[in-house]
Amino acid sequence: MANQALKPSLLNRFRLSWNHFKSRLLLKYAFSYILIFLIPLTGVTIFVYENAVNGLRVEIEQSNVNQLNQVKNTIDTRMNELQEIAGRIAYDKHLTPYMVRHPYYSMEAVQALANYKASSNIAEDLLLYFHNDSNIYSHRGLADLHVTFDTLYQFERWTPDELRQDLNDTRQPLVRPAENVTINSRTDPMLVMLVPIKPNDPYPYGTVVYLMKESKLTGVMDSILSDFTGSTYIFGPTGEVLTANSHGVTLPQDELKKLSGLEPGIHNLKLDGEQHSVVSVQSEENGWTYVTTMPSFQFFSRVAHVQTLILIVFGITVITGIAAALLLAKRQYHPIRDLMEFAKLKGSGNDAPKLRNEWEWIRQTLHDYSAKIDLQEPFVRNQCMLLLLKHGKPDDPEIEQMIFSTGFRHPQGEGLYFSAILSWDDTQPGGNSWQERHLLQGILSNVCLPGPGAQIFGVEFSVKDQFALIISLPGGADLPVQNQMEQVIEGIQAIIREHSQLSLSIGVGMAYTDLTRLNQSFIEAAAALEHRMIRRSGQVTYFEQLAELNPSATESFWIPRKSMLKLEQSLKQGNESVAVQMIADTIDMIKDEPL
Numbered sequence: 001m002a003n004q005a006l007k008p009s010l011l012n013r014f015r016l017s018w019n020h021f022k023s024r025l026l027l028k029y030a031f032s033y034i035l036i037f038l039i040p041l042t043g044v045t046i047f048v049y050e051n052a053v054n055g056l057r058v059e060i061e062q063s064n065v066n067q068l069n070q071v072k073n074t075i076d077t078r079m080n081e082l083q084e085i086a087g088r089i090a091y092d093k094h095l096t097p098y099m100v101r102h103p104y105y106s107m108e109a110v111q112a113l114a115n116y117k118a119s120s121n122i123a124e125d126l127l128l129y130f131h132n133d134s135n136i137y138s139h140r141g142l143a144d145l146h147v148t149f150d151t152l153y154q155f156e157r158w159t160p161d162e163l164r165q166d167l168n169d170t171r172q173p174l175v176r177p178a179e180n181v182t183i184n185s186r187t188d189p190m191l192v193m194l195v196p197i198k199p200n201d202p203y204p205y206g207t208v209v210y211l212m213k214e215s216k217l218t219g220v221m222d223s224i225l226s227d228f229t230g231s232t233y234i235f236g237p238t239g240e241v242l243t244a245n246s247h248g249v250t251l252p253q254d255e256l257k258k259l260s261g262l263e264p265g266i267h268n269l270k271l272d273g274e275q276h277s278v279v280s281v282q283s284e285e286n287g288w289t290y291v292t293t294m295p296s297f298q299f300f301s302r303v304a305h306v307q308t309l310i311l312i313v314f315g316i317t318v319i320t321g322i323a324a325a326l327l328l329a330k331r332q333y334h335p336i337r338d339l340m341e342f343a344k345l346k347g348s349g350n351d352a353p354k355l356r357n358e359w360e361w362i363r364q365t366l367h368d369y370s371a372k373i374d375l376q377e378p379f380v381r382n383q384c385m386l387l388l389l390k391h392g393k394p395d396d397p398e399i400e401q402m403i404f405s406t407g408f409r410h411p412q413g414e415g416l417y418f419s420a421i422l423s424w425d426d427t428q429p430g431g432n433s434w435q436e437r438h439l440l441q442g443i444l445s446n447v448c449l450p451g452p453g454a455q456i457f458g459v460e461f462s463v464k465d466q467f468a469l470i471i472s473l474p475g476g477a478d479l480p481v482q483n484q485m486e487q488v489i490e491g492i493q494a495i496i497r498e499h500s501q502l503s504l505s506i507g508v509g510m511a512y513t514d515l516t517r518l519n520q521s522f523i524e525a526a527a528a529l530e531h532r533m534i535r536r537s538g539q540v541t542y543f544e545q546l547a548e549l550n551p552s553a554t555e556s557f558w559i560p561r562k563s564m565l566k567l568e569q570s571l572k573q574g575n576e577s578v579a580v581q582m583i584a585d586t587i588d589m590i591k592d593e594p595l
Helices: 002-021 024-090 097-100 106-118 145-152 160-169 214-225 253-261 296-304 305-348 358-392 397-404 431-445 481-499 516-533 543-547 561-573 576-592
Strands: 125-130 135-138 141-144 153-155 174-183 184-197 206-213 230-235 241-247 267-271 274-282 289-295 415-424 448-450 455-462 466-476 505-509 539-543
Touching: 024 106, 024 206, 024 214, 024 230, 024 274, 024 289, 024 305, 097 106, 097 125, 106 125, 106 135, 106 141, 125 455, 135 455, 141 145, 145 153, 145 358, 145 481, 145 543, 160 206, 184 214, 206 481, 214 230, 214 241, 230 253, 241 576, 253 289, 289 296, 358 397, 358 455, 358 466, 358 516, 415 431, 415 481, 415 516, 431 455, 431 466, 431 481, 448 481, 466 481, 466 516, 481 505, 481 539, 505 516, 516 539, 516 543, 516 561, 516 576, 561 576
Parallel strands: 174 241, 505 539
Antiparallel strands: 125 135, 125 206, 135 141, 153 174, 174 184, 184 206, 230 241, 230 289, 267 274, 274 289, 415 466, 415 505, 448 455, 455 466
């Protein structure tokens, strides 16, 4: 039973998680976090991998340079030994043409040649030839030239005519490229070195011939490639291949021309359609060029274990990073999700159009709310203004902030506030009177008079054919307050005359420095307007001037006319706060009067 209860719980939790990830915004967050760590991680991984491969490449190439230099030094030493042997033969008294051909001393010459051959471990055979002689001499004795090179040594490419010409005409040490030589029915690749004697003599009289097995030179080069595939070449001064040693890779002949002309150093060349690393060094002794070529892919295969390790670390880091990115994205998404749920609870979220992500949904919702607020703003503003006229500045901070947001509040003690009421005398139906009144109400609902700097706000209230104005004046003017008020009223009359031909009357209350007493100014304006209605129309009546008129005998009493008018008007309008205030002020005034 427990397992059956657990399965629905896990299923519901999975469904909730999946519903979260169906959000495009959440997926954007997740992808952003993944990219933030994945791009630098990929760059660092590639950088580390490239450094490992390049470091191994440089290490192997530098090792090849060092080994090639060692091979060059070794072979140069052997070649110098052979030339030194030739020099000693040239100055050996037992090996002069006379001594070699003498029947008695020829045995000593043969023995001397045997000793010179034994002193060199690279020379397979040593032969001594005198120019224009039909015989050739070795440690075995005298032999006919044709017999020696037709029977004993049979060269694959060196013809007898070329051989005789080279033996007689060579003036500088010469090494022939390796070729197959048949010796007593056995074929071996061999190199031939011809050294004229005397060395450096412009007119040599003979030639020392060295025959060397190619394996003696290639064996020296075997240590270069080690377990790498590639090839090692020795090129003569004229670019011909003297010998070559290949491990798994053999380059075609046309590619070898590129190698023979390379400058000493490390090169990256494309040979036979494949990228190769090429190392070249040159001998200063004989002008030979030593070249090693290796396919570049081996550098990457040698770091396979490093590559595997890097991939494992990269994979673990990516998986961990993705999990962390999803967790962070989900945490960042929660406040947005809560905001959406709150908005859906407050509005008709189910009927919202399908948008691309939550931000667009929230933006659209705010836009809709703003449109609704714009529609409701005139009504809310009208209610706030009525509240201000009826009860003064409220104690509620929110309502107070709404009133102050209209923009007519001045710093404490630096502004004047008073109220005025417009009353249309032309109330005959028909014509354009209604349109004109509506136009004036729209103009006076919010207008600024640039001369006196007054801010005027108009508001409709319950009395028919009347329109109330709240007027704000900046403080600090040099004119008296009454003059400022008259200047504002004249500006209002100018606006009315410009847009209407209707006859109207204006009642103006007193100005106060505190916005809290604006309701008293409104009662005063209503009293002034009522006094006008009793008398005549088409004029402006100021409550201050009305209160200063001399009362009749029946009206003479201790109570000032101003207080009685305000009390009477507040009772008529049902304004409890003003009525209570006026009664309290009147009682205090009676108490203070002498008998």
